Amino acid sequence: MLQRSSENMLVPQLEQVEVRTADAIPTVDLRDIVRILQRRWRIIAGAVGALTLAAIVFVAAVTPLYTATATVLVDPRRANIVDVSQTVLSNFGTDDATIESQALLIQSVATLRKVVDRLKLSEDMEFVPPPGLMDFIKGLFRSSSGSSDVSPEDVARARAIDFLQRRMKVIRQGTTFLVDINVSSRSPRKAELIANAVATAYFEEQVRSKYESTRIAAGWLNGQIEALRKRVTTSEKAVEDFRAANNLAASQGVTVNDQQITDLNNKLIDAQAQTAEARAKFDQIQKVSKSGGDPGAINAAISSEIITKLRTQYAGIAKSEAELSSKYGAKHPTVANVRAQRLDTQRLINEEVQRILQSNRNDFDVARSREASLQKSLEELQGVSSVSNQALVQLRELRREAEANRSLYESYLARYKEASAQESLELPDSRVVTRASVPISPSFPKTNLIVILALALGLGLGCAIAFLVDYLDHRIKTLAQVEEHLGLPALAAVPIVDARDLAHRAKQGREALGRHDPSATGLLLPALRPPLLRYALEEPGSFFAESIRAIRLSIQRSLRVRPAQIVLVTSAVDNEGKTTVAVNLAQSFAALGARTLLIDCDLRNPETSRSFCPRATTGLLEVALDYQPVERAILVDRMSGLSILPAPANSYSDQTAELMFSGRIESIFSELRQHYDLIVLDSPPIVPLVDGRALAEHADQILLTVAWDQTPVEAARHAIDLLAPVRDRILGTILTKVDLSRLRFYDYYSSSAYVTPYGGGREVALR
Numbered sequence: 001m002l003q004r005s006s007e008n009m010l011v012p013q014l015e016q017v018e019v020r021t022a023d024a025i026p027t028v029d030l031r032d033i034v035r036i037l038q039r040r041w042r043i044i045a046g047a048v049g050a051l052t053l054a055a056i057v058f059v060a061a062v063t064p065l066y067t068a069t070a071t072v073l074v075d076p077r078r079a080n081i082v083d084v085s086q087t088v089l090s091n092f093g094t095d096d097a098t099i100e101s102q103a104l105l106i107q108s109v110a111t112l113r114k115v116v117d118r119l120k121l122s123e124d125m126e127f128v129p130p131p132g133l134m135d136f137i138k139g140l141f142r143s144s145s146g147s148s149d150v151s152p153e154d155v156a157r158a159r160a161i162d163f164l165q166r167r168m169k170v171i172r173q174g175t176t177f178l179v180d181i182n183v184s185s186r187s188p189r190k191a192e193l194i195a196n197a198v199a200t201a202y203f204e205e206q207v208r209s210k211y212e213s214t215r216i217a218a219g220w221l222n223g224q225i226e227a228l229r230k231r232v233t234t235s236e237k238a239v240e241d242f243r244a245a246n247n248l249a250a251s252q253g254v255t256v257n258d259q260q261i262t263d264l265n266n267k268l269i270d271a272q273a274q275t276a277e278a279r280a281k282f283d284q285i286q287k288v289s290k291s292g293g294d295p296g297a298i299n300a301a302i303s304s305e306i307i308t309k310l311r312t313q314y315a316g317i318a319k320s321e322a323e324l325s326s327k328y329g330a331k332h333p334t335v336a337n338v339r340a341q342r343l344d345t346q347r348l349i350n351e352e353v354q355r356i357l358q359s360n361r362n363d364f365d366v367a368r369s370r371e372a373s374l375q376k377s378l379e380e381l382q383g384v385s386s387v388s389n390q391a392l393v394q395l396r397e398l399r400r401e402a403e404a405n406r407s408l409y410e411s412y413l414a415r416y417k418e419a420s421a422q423e424s425l426e427l428p429d430s431r432v433v434t435r436a437s438v439p440i441s442p443s444f445p446k447t448n449l450i451v452i453l454a455l456a457l458g459l460g461l462g463c464a465i466a467f468l469v470d471y472l473d474h475r476i477k478t479l480a481q482v483e484e485h486l487g488l489p490a491l492a493a494v495p496i497v498d499a500r501d502l503a504h505r506a507k508q509g510r511e512a513l514g515r516h517d518p519s520a521t522g523l524l525l526p527a528l529r530p531p532l533l534r535y536a537l538e539e540p541g542s543f544f545a546e547s548i549r550a551i552r553l554s555i556q557r558s559l560r561v562r563p564a565q566i567v568l569v570t571s572a573v574d575n576e577g578k579t580t581v582a583v584n585l586a587q588s589f590a591a592l593g594a595r596t597l598l599i600d601c602d603l604r605n606p607e608t609s610r611s612f613c614p615r616a617t618t619g620l621l622e623v624a625l626d627y628q629p630v631e632r633a634i635l636v637d638r639m640s641g642l643s644i645l646p647a648p649a650n651s652y653s654d655q656t657a658e659l660m661f662s663g664r665i666e667s668i669f670s671e672l673r674q675h676y677d678l679i680v681l682d683s684p685p686i687v688p689l690v691d692g693r694a695l696a697e698h699a700d701q702i703l704l705t706v707a708w709d710q711t712p713v714e715a716a717r718h719a720i721d722l723l724a725p726v727r728d729r730i731l732g733t734i735l736t737k738v739d740l741s742r743l744r745f746y747d748y749y750s751s752s753a754y755v756t757p758y759g760g761g762r763e764v765a766l767r
Contacts, residue, residue, distance in 0.1 A: 035745045035746065036466060036467060036470045036745075037463065037466060038745045039470075039742060039745035039746065040465075040466035040467075040469060040470060043462055043465050043466045043469060044459065044462030044463060044465075044466055045462070046462065047458045047459075047461045047462030047465060048455060048458035048459055048462055049458070050458065051454040051455070051457055051458035051461070052451060052454045052455055052458060054454065055450045055451050055453070055454030056451065058445070058450065059445045059447050059450055059451070062444075062445050063186055064186070064442035064444065064445065065167075065184040065185065065186060065442060065443060065444040066184065066185060066186070066187065066188040066191045066439040066441075066442050066443060067182050067183065067184045067191060067439055067443035067444070068182070068183055068185075068188070068191035068192040068194070068195040068436040068437065068438065068439050069180050069181065069182050069183075069195060069434075069436055070180070070181045070195040070196055070198070070199045070432065070434065070435055070436035071173075071178055071179070071180050071181070071432070071433040071434040072106075072178070072179050072181065072199055072202070072430050072431065072432055072433060073177055073178055073179075073430060073431050073432075073433045074098075074099050074102045074177050074178075074179055074429065074430045075177065075429055075430060075431060096175070099172060099177060099179070100172070102179065102429075102430065103170045103171075103172055103179050104170075105202065105205065105206070106170045106179070106181060106198065106202045107165060107168060107170050108205070109161055110205055111198065111201045111202050111205045112161045112164050112165065112168075112198070112201070113157070113161060114197075114201035114204065114205065115164065115194060115197045115198050115201050116157055116160045116161055116164065117157070118197055118201070119193060119194065119197055121160045121164065121194075122153065122156040122157045122159075122160040123156070124160070126185065126186055126187075126190075127159075127160040127163045127164060127167075128156050128159050128160050128163070129163075164183075164194070167183060167184045167185065168181070168182065168183050168184075168194075168198065169182040170182070178433060181195055181198050181199055181202075181436070182195070183195040183198060183436070184443060184444065188438045188439045188440070189438055191436070191438075191439060192436045192437060192438045192439070195436035196435055196436050199432055199435075199436075202430070203428040203430060206428040206429060206430065207428050210428075217415075218416060221412055221415055221416040222416060224412050225409065225412050225413055225416055228405065228408055228409040228412055229409060231405045231409070232402070232405045232406050232409050235398070235401050235402035235405045235406075236402045236406075238398050238402070239395065239398045239399050239402050242391075242394065242395055242398055243395060246391040246395070264374060264377055267374050268371065268374040268375060271367065271370045271371040271374050272371055274367045274370070274371075275364070275367035275368050275370075275371045277367075278360065278363045278364035278366075278367045278368075279364055279367075279368075281360045281363070281364075282357075282360045282361055282363075282364045285353075285356065285357040285360055286357065304352065304356060306352050307349060307352050307353070307356075310345055310348050310349045310352065311349065313345050314342065314345040314346060314349065317338060317341045317342040317345055318342055320338050321335060321338040321339055321342055324338055474712050474713045474714065475709050475710060475711060475712055475713070476706050476707075476708065476709075476711055476712075476713060476716065476735065477708065477709055477743075477746040478735075478743070478746045479493055479735055481713075482706060482716075482733050482735060485713045485716070485717065486706075486713075486716055486717065486720060486733060487720075488704070488720070488730060488732050488733050489554075489731075489732035489733070490732060490733050490734075490735060491550060491551050491554045491703070491731070491732040491733065491734050492547040492548075492550035492551050492554075492734055492735070493547060493708070493734075493735040493738045493743070494544060494547040494548070494577065494580075494581060494734060494735065494736045494737070494738060495543045495544055495547065495738045495739070495740045496708075496737045496738060496739055496740075497531075497532060497535055497542075497544055501531075502531045502532060502535075505531035505538075506530075506531055508527060513528065518615075519615065520615060521613065521615045521616055521617055522613060522616075522635060523612050523613050523635050523637055523644070524611075524612060524613065524614070526637075526639055529611055529612060530611050532580055533579075533580060533583045533584065533611050533612075534584075534587070535584065536548040536549075536584040536587060536588055537584075537587050537588075537591060537640060543740065544584075545584075545588075548581075548584045548585055548588050549588060551581070551585055551703070551734060552585060552588050552589060552592075554731060554732060555567060555678075555701065555731065558701065558731055562700075563700075564700030564701045565673050565676070565677070565678060565679055565700055566669060566673070566679045566681060566698060566699045566700045566701070567585075567678065567679070567680050567681065567699065567700065567701045567702075567703060567731075568681045568683050568692075568695055568696055568698075568699035568701070568702045568703065569581055569582035569585065569680060569681065569682060569683060569703045569705065570683035570684070570685065570686055570692045570695075570696070570702065570703070570704060570705070570719075571685050571686070571704065571705040571706070571707075571711075571719075572685060572686055572687050572704070572706070572711060572715040572716050572718065572719035573685050573687055573688060573711065573715055574605070574685050574688070575707070575710075576685070576705045576706060576707040576710065576711055576736060576737075577705050577707060577736030577737050578682065578683070578685075578705040578736075579602075579607040579608055579611075579682050580736070581703070581705050581734055581736060582598065582608070582680050582681070582682040583598065583608060583611070583682070585680060585703075586598040586642055586678075586680040587640045587642050589677075589678050589680075590637075590640045590641045590642040591640060591641070593641075594677040594678055595643075595675070595676045595677045595678070596641075596642055596643065596676065596677065596678045596679075596680065597634070597642075597643045597644070597645060597672060597675075597676040597678070597679045597680070598642055598643065598644045598645070598680045598682065599620060599644075599645040599679060599680070599681050599682065600619070600620065600644070600645065600646050600647040600682050601620065601647070601660075601681045601682055601683050601684065601691070601692075601695055602647065602682055602683065602684040602691075603620070603621060603647045603684075603691070604684060604689065604691070605684070606619075606646065606647035606648070606649060607682075608644070608646070608647075608682045609646035609647045609648065609649065610649065612635070612637075612644055612646065613635055613644070613646050614649070616635070616646040616648050617648055618632060618633040618646075618648070619633055619645065619646045619647040619648045620633070620645055620646075620647050620668075621647065621648075621659065622648075623645075623668060624659050624662070624664045624665055624668060625659075626664075630645070630668060630671065630672070633645055633646070643676070660690075660691050660694030660695055661694045661697075665698065666698060669698050681695055681699060683695050683696075685719075686704075686719040686722050686723065687715060687718055687719050687722065693722055693723065696723055696725075696726045696729070697725075697726060699726070699729060700729065701729055701730075701731045702723065702726065702729050702730045702731060703730075703731055703732065703733075703734055704716070704719065704720070704723075704730060704732075704733045704734070705733070705734045705736050706733050706734065706735055706736065707736050707737050708735050708736060708737050708738040708739065708743075709737075709739070709742075710737065716733075
């Protein structure tokens with residue numbers, strides 16, 4: 001509502017006002033954000049409108065461009081048909097860096113130079129525009145050294161290449177191997193030609209670079225091969241020379257000495273086995289011979305054909321002897337003859353056994369001699385081998401070096417043959433997937449997108465500016481802000497009156513001009529006074545009158561606690577509505593029948609006197625200087641019963657400030673207290689003038705007016721600081737010139753949206 005009803009208004013002490021503590025945690029209320037946007041909608045609308053208009057002008061003025069797109073496939077799986085040692089898909093592991101490198105190659109100067117020369121773009125005015133203002137400015141700061149060596153054709157070509165780079169975009173499609181070549185031009189046909197020419201030039205540049213790389217590699221390999229051939233020859237000759245010098249002839253990779261040692265080892269092993277076998281046979285035969293055993297049990301005898309035959313013969317003779325002995329007797333000549341044959345046969349067997357024994361003894365001796373001979377030869381060869389070990393180590397080192405040189409030479413020779421074969425057959429690693437076609441619609445400007453972006457950007461920028469302006473706006477907007485920042489009760493919010501209503505009332509006052517005497521020094525007719533100064537009386541049901549009554553009620557409540565007669569109405573600076581409040585407040589008390597006196601104390605800018613009695617010749621200054629008695633200076637309004645002590649327009653002097661501090665003013669106020677129930681002082685502003693601060697010393701109560709959306713918080717605080725000696729007399733503050741239609745964006749419950757059902761609402765419109 002318009003009145004801040006609170007029992008705290010009974011005692012206008014600062015200590016009785018609840019003030020928010022400094023350590024209160026600030027919170028962000030969504031309703032506050034909405035209210036900020038609502039009350040700053042003009043800024044938002046202005047930003048949106050300005051950017052949208054700029055976007056529309058830009059779209060209408062800019063030259064449209066058409067974009068043609070050619071799609072190429074950077075194929076990392078291109079077959080290598082020359083290198084048979086690799087698989088066909090040998091390059092399948094190409095990574096993203098390779099694809100990006102190929103995309104940069106498409107935009108390179110080498111590729112675009114082919115396009116510029118082929119299509120003669122250096123002669124096209126679109127790609128070589130005439131120098132503009134920026135080119136002239138850049139030329140002022142560019143060094144002129146060396147510029148005379150560059151021909152105009154080269155300059156035009158360089159500018160065309162630079163312009164083409166700006167008109168071209170190479171974009172990879174996601175993570176695939178497809179790359180789009182987008183070229184923009186004013187002509188759709190030209191865009192299509194350039195896009196396809198760029199793809200062709202890219203393939204040619206790719207083949208050329210591969211050919212150059214292969215040719216350079218082949219030349220380098222050829223030079224390396226000659227050097228490696230000499231190194232191989234030298235290293236192999238060193239091996240053979242060292243082998244011959246140290247008698248290290250080799251057969252099948254093994255030296256003769258090592259081969260002989262190996263053969264002797266094998267022969268010695270065989271000889272040792274034969275010696276052991278011969279010893280065993282000899283020991284067996286010798287043992288049988290010494291023991292007198294059967295020599296037929298000897299293996300050599302068993303295996304001997306002669307002994308076998310003799311034993312067979314011996315068995316037959318023994319059998320015949322036994323038969324004949326049994327038949328003829330042991331002494332029979334036949335038996336004796338057979339016995340003699342048996343003995344001869346036994347002798348022959350024994351002789352054969354002795355021969356075998358001697359043979360084994362000879363074999364054993366031969367085997368033992370052979371073993372000794374081989375052992376001696378092996379020891380001799382091993383002695384020779386130990387002497388040549390150092391030379392053999394050096395020989396192996398020379399041989400390894402020769403083998404390494406030979407392997408490197410063979411590898412380089414194979415790569416040289418491959419490079420020579422590839423030099424005559426190079427294929428690009430890319431191919432065209434889709435050739436560029438003539439575009440139908442322009443790609444730039446995108447009207448809908450630009451307008452939408454302008455709207456979005458304007459909305460965002462407008463909101464940002466709105467929040468910034470609202471944050472930097474320190475002017476007082478609500479009664480709550482008054483109490484929060486000033487620490488004083490907010491008594492009422494006085495709304496601004498519709499300018500059309502005031503104009504209508506002023507027009508009615510012109511009819512009374514015929515009855516007015518311009519030379520009269522008394523009060524003007526009510527119809528000739530400013531309509532706003534009598535609005536509370538003429539429109540008692542208005543919000544304006546309601547706010548004046550709220551102020552009056554606050555004063556009446558305070559009178560119950562502490563008697564007061566002089567009420568000072570002042571402001572921090574000029575034009576804050578203090579005169580309007582003072583006049584309407586005094587008329588409101590007078591209408592109740594109270595003896596009320598309104599004194600115009602603003603001697604430098606006597607607005608009250610100009611409004612009620614512009615021709616008055618006697619006022620407060622004249623009374624204070626004892627030029628006129630006070631009763632002759634007071635004018636009485638018969639319609640409202642209000643008494644007025646004016647301040648003539650020419651009454652200001654250099655003694656005014658000193659007069660306000662003098663005892664004469666105090667005696668005048670003391671005299672007036674005896675004749676009036678309430679004295680309302682229309683004071684000068686506090687901050688710029690000292691008069692108001694002097695008058696505050698004589699007042700019982702002080703009302704501070706604050707203009708809505710006009711008075712900065714700092715100015716109001718400064719005014720209160722200047723009134724520090726009489727701060728306990730400040731009854732409260734009054735918010736004036738309130739636009740109730742806009743107040744709902746700051747304080748809904750004090751706005752017209754809340755009080756419209758109770759009044760006509762003519763005050764809420766601001767014109």
